[in-house]
Amino acid sequence: MTPISLLHRAAPSLELLRHLLWRSGRGAFRLRATDFPRGEVWRQMHQIGNRSLLFVCVTLSFLGMVLVFQTCLQVNRITGDLSQVGAEFIKILVHEFGPSLCAMMLATRVGAGIAAELGSMVVTDQIDALAMNNVDPIDYLIVPRFVASMVMTGALTTVGVGCAVFAGALTAAYSFHVNPVVFVDPSHVRIGDLVTGFFKCAAYGAAIPLVSGFCGLSAQGGSAGVGRSTTRAVIASSFMVIVLDFVISGVAYFTLQSAP
Amino acid sequence: MISTLRDICREVGAAYLLLLHVGTLLLRGRFDRRELGRSLAAMGADSLPIVALTAFFTGGIMVIQAGIFVRRFGAYGLLGFGAGYATLREVGPLLIGLMFSGRVGANNAAELGTMTVTEQIDGLRALAIDPIAFLIVPRVLAMVIALFCLLLVGDAVALSGGALFGKWLLGVEFSSFFHSFADNLKLADLSVGLVKAAVFGLAIAISSCHFGSSVRGGAPGVGRAVNAAVVASALAIVLSDQLITVLFK
Amino acid sequence: MTAMVECRSLCKSFGVRPLLDRVNVRLASGEICGLIGSAATGKSLLLKLLCGLQASDGGEIFIAGRRLDASSKEELQQSRKHIGMLFQNNALFDFMTVRDNVAFPLVRSGATSAEEIRERVHQTLRAVGLSGSEEKLPAELSGGMKKRVALARALVARPALLLFDEPTAGLDPVTTARIYELLGAEQARTRATMLLVSSDVDGLRRFVPRLLMLHAGRLRYDGPSDKIDSSEDEVVRQFVRGADEGPL
Numbered sequence: 001m002t003p004i005s006l007l008h009r010a011a012p013s014l015e016l017l018r019h020l021l022w023r024s025g026r027g028a029f030r031l032r033a034t035d036f037p038r039g040e041v042w043r044q045m046h047q048i049g050n051r052s053l054l055f056v057c058v059t060l061s062f063l064g065m066v067l068v069f070q071t072c073l074q075v076n077r078i079t080g081d082l083s084q085v086g087a088e089f090i091k092i093l094v095h096e097f098g099p100s101l102c103a104m105m106l107a108t109r110v111g112a113g114i115a116a117e118l119g120s121m122v123v124t125d126q127i128d129a130l131a132m133n134n135v136d137p138i139d140y141l142i143v144p145r146f147v148a149s150m151v152m153t154g155a156l157t158t159v160g161v162g163c164a165v166f167a168g169a170l171t172a173a174y175s176f177h178v179n180p181v182v183f184v185d186p187s188h189v190r191i192g193d194l195v196t197g198f199f200k201c202a203a204y205g206a207a208i209p210l211v212s213g214f215c216g217l218s219a220q221g222g223s224a225g226v227g228r229s230t231t232r233a234v235i236a237s238s239f240m241v242i243v244l245d246f247v248i249s250g251v252a253y254f255t256l257q258s259a260p
Numbered sequence: 261m262i263s264t265l266r267d268i269c270r271e272v273g274a275a276y277l278l279l280l281h282v283g284t285l286l287l288r289g290r291f292d293r294r295e296l297g298r299s300l301a302a303m304g305a306d307s308l309p310i311v312a313l314t315a316f317f318t319g320g321i322m323v324i325q326a327g328i329f330v331r332r333f334g335a336y337g338l339l340g341f342g343a344g345y346a347t348l349r350e351v352g353p354l355l356i357g358l359m360f361s362g363r364v365g366a367n368n369a370a371e372l373g374t375m376t377v378t379e380q381i382d383g384l385r386a387l388a389i390d391p392i393a394f395l396i397v398p399r400v401l402a403m404v405i406a407l408f409c410l411l412l413v414g415d416a417v418a419l420s421g422g423a424l425f426g427k428w429l430l431g432v433e434f435s436s437f438f439h440s441f442a443d444n445l446k447l448a449d450l451s452v453g454l455v456k457a458a459v460f461g462l463a464i465a466i467s468s469c470h471f472g473s474s475v476r477g478g479a480p481g482v483g484r485a486v487n488a489a490v491v492a493s494a495l496a497i498v499l500s501d502q503l504i505t506v507l508f509k
Numbered sequence: 510m511t512a513m514v515e516c517r518s519l520c521k522s523f524g525v526r527p528l529l530d531r532v533n534v535r536l537a538s539g540e541i542c543g544l545i546g547s548a549a550t551g552k553s554l555l556l557k558l559l560c561g562l563q564a565s566d567g568g569e570i571f572i573a574g575r576r577l578d579a580s581s582k583e584e585l586q587q588s589r590k591h592i593g594m595l596f597q598n599n600a601l602f603d604f605m606t607v608r609d610n611v612a613f614p615l616v617r618s619g620a621t622s623a624e625e626i627r628e629r630v631h632q633t634l635r636a637v638g639l640s641g642s643e644e645k646l647p648a649e650l651s652g653g654m655k656k657r658v659a660l661a662r663a664l665v666a667r668p669a670l671l672l673f674d675e676p677t678a679g680l681d682p683v684t685t686a687r688i689y690e691l692l693g694a695e696q697a698r699t700r701a702t703m704l705l706v707s708s709d710v711d712g713l714r715r716f717v718p719r720l721l722m723l724h725a726g727r728l729r730y731d732g733p734s735d736k737i738d739s740s741e742d743e744v745v746r747q748f749v750r751g752a753d754e755g756p757l
């Protein structure tokens with residue numbers, strides 16, 4: 001395959017990607033209710049947020065337990081002073097593990113959901129039927145999911161961090177006899193940590209619906225095609241989370257974290 | 261709420277039965293060897309690029325996170341230890357497991373789901389071929405082996421990535437990074453991660469095979485099954501993660 | 510009379526195999542016409558080209574005298590307002606109720622009041638025999654009911670050009686007859702131009718006065734439907750008769 005023919009085949013995808021980025025950005029600022037059905041943003045918030053709540057709570061609680069367990073084990077091996085573990089755990093949870101692990105979970109739950117829904121709309125000609133009524137699928141389908149995901153990623157991360165702290169405090173108290181009052185100590189959390197965590201939530205919340213919407217809208221070929229596009233959405237959005245995590249952490253390391 | 265709970269119990273029960281069935285067939289050696297080879301290539305070798313990339317960035321992320329502590333205490337000699345410990349025992353298996361679930365588990369659920377809705381599974385039954393021995397057992401075995409091997413590669417890539425970023429971002433020399441790593445970490449840290457990989461592989465395999473082979477309702481059904489499979493895999497991964505961490509302290 | 514649909518040397522191919530190779534079609538305003546052909550010859554593709562859902566590789570398409578391809582997005586939208594399309598697999602929005610599906614073209618055109626929309630949806634659903642199913646979701650309907658909802662959605666805005674892709678596929682003979690009757694009544698009332706794709710050649714011949722047959726990228730027959738049996742083209746005769754021996 002020559003580079004030219006490769007470019008030729010990639011052209012429709014690039015066009016779709018350009019539309020996605022530009023339209024979603026514009027749509028999120030301009031939320032015109034005529035572009036999508038009334039209440040669609042709420043419906044999507046329910047889909048993305050409420051229906052992932054239990055999943056996020058369960059996974060983040062268990063991850064909180066594991067992380068605290070591992071850390072206490074290690075600190076016991078070296079210094080034996082467990083009083084700072086809680087404060088440091090909450091700090092790293094706010095700027096790193098809370099947003100990133102929550103987003104990894106959402107990439108599977110929400111990314112697969114969006115791609116499966118849009119992919120089956122494509123292969124059953126529903127997108128064409130929208131076009132026949134002069135409806136733009138990006139304005140109509142992606143923008144509400146984009147807005148809902150931005151809002152709900154932040155909300156779910158907040159809840160998830162709460163669950164992780166709670167589960168972590170229980171683990172520390174039960175397995176290592178750390179007083180929960182000592183453990184739950186947010187004094188190490190700086191403004192910089194909050195800002196980093198906020199930027200991560202916003203970036204993940206924007207990336208997941210865009211990436212999986214792209215995968216869903218470029219599905220083709222019956223039920224096998226829907227399966228393929230759903231799979232691609234899960235990998236692409238998880239990978240996007242990891243890369244964004246790396247980039248934002250790196251930038252924060254040199255700007256925010258070096259500030260006192 | 262009650263009906264949700266009942267649904268969850270039903271799915272878990274069915275997945276458990278599938279696990280037992282697969283286990284018996286495996287012990288009796290009754291499965292398709294050629295399909296095993298094909299699955300190993302498709303699931304293991306083809307996932308190598310995405311796993312390596314994930315591992316590389318994971319190493320970078322862990323070095324940055326460890327760097328925050330290291331810089332605060334001026335303990336640059338502990339960077340390799342901190343990043344290595346977290347990567348080998350916890351973050352490496354977790355992130356690579358989740359990526360594997362997306363790449364291989366989701367794909368497997370989609371493939372089996374498509375075969376189910378297009379009545380190919382019934383076709384096998386009509387030819388007196390046991391679909392579990394023919395399709396599912398080789399895939400389960402292949403996923404366990406593949407994730408185990410991928411984690412070995414992933415750990416190596418993550419540590420090299422960590423060393424690279426440690427030098428670029430924090431100015432810690434390679435020799436210092438690897439000394440700190442080799443002096444403080446034991447083989448046990450590596451093997452806990454590998455045990456996790458094998459168990460995660462099994463969890464991903466069973467949940468994706470279960471949801472894939474119980475699809476109903478055409479193209480939307482396949483999408484929903486993939487969705488359910490990745491969610492169930494993620495849950496199974498964090499639950500078994502906790503279990504193994506406590507068991508192997 | 511002006512032509513409602515006019516294509517001149519329309520070409521389209523996927524990969525190396527040309528699916529449409531310099532096809533010319535002209536439908537007068539108010540005409541009813543059938544399109545037949547074996548599976549995967551590009552019948553659905555031709556309909557999608559006619560409403561601009563696919564871009565052609567060459568040739569010209571005019572809808573009501575307006576150039577469709579190579580026109581701006583606004584012009585394309587204007588043209589589509591006059592086209593109603595029934596998709597081969599219905600393409601009902603599966604997150605909307607039957608009522609919302611049928612109301613969709615009216616709501617999006619924005620020219621009618623809520624009151625009027627309700628009335629029109631009610632009338633159209635009654636015409637297709639689906640009163641009482643307004644609040645159901647497409648997943649709860651049988652195949653024939655879905656087809657009729659899709660039909661109602663294509664008809665509701667009373668477009669001047671109606672494209673039907675397999676309106677009777679997979680339906681029993683009685684429902685098929687009812688659907689043809691419904692389309693006939695609609696045509697008598699609105700004088701819309703209709704193009705019907707169907708694999709049910711016999712049913713279609715009784716309904717449409719003119720037939721087109723697509724084969725290997727070319728139009729092999731274009732003429733009155735009662736003369737198709739005596740066409741001099743052997744391919745066409747074999748296809749219509751359903752004989753298993755012949756050039757096909």
Ligand SMILES: Nc1ncnc2c1ncn2[C@@H]1O[C@H](COP(=O)(O)OP(=O)(O)O)[C@@H](O)[C@H]1O
Pocket residue numbers: 523528546547548549550551552553554555
């Ligand atoms: N978007 C597309 N991309 C690639 N191939 C297509 C596309 N649309 C249709 N085709 C191919 O064009 C051929 C004709 O399809 P279609 O118009 O649906 O046939 P039919 O006459 O049965 O309606 C098929 O072989 C199909 O695979």
Ligand SMILES: [Mg+2]
Pocket residue numbers: 552553554597674
């Ligand atoms: Mg067709």
